[in-house]
Amino acid sequence: MSEEIPRLDLLRFLERVQLQQLDQTRRWITDEEQRQAEHAARHPLPPPPDWVVEQGIGVGHRVVAVHQGWCRMAGRRVKSVPRDEALRLLGEDSGRACQQCRPDTELGVL
Template structure:
């Protein structure tokens, strides 16, 4: 077991050193807690911002629908538009491709 020094000067030095480190550790803990809260808030916002269904559009003005995707599918391109469930069913029924990665046709109950 570790013994403490017998004299007051060294005891005060140890106390100062430990207090300093405790404060540094406390600041770091608060910083990490704030970072964690910020990440959780960012994830919540992202989840809230993710639509249920999207349609990927072709190039040009009045571009035709190319593929239907589940909202969070990373295969959907940058040219996309949010749609609702009924629109997704209608588009797939009209022959618009269902993404082979996220399988919106299965999710919509069109395939089993």
């Protein structure tokens, strides 16, 4: 007495199952976003430094550029410096000023 289930009914059943799985996945995503937001609120990133110098490679790590702390053009080899050090470095060589963030303009060197 086996009765065959129509194909359309099977497809509708499959659709319901997949929609339930999609809803579950969306709940998991919402939960994870909330966890990440709570973590970010408890552990905020420190503000960027006001001034950074980009150092070259090799012996001595010569300063190749001065940037404002937020500048995305600064490479990986950077360290923060105080305002007076940034002024001194730009005074020695104005060519060290980043052409994107213009620390020389912000520091009033021009």
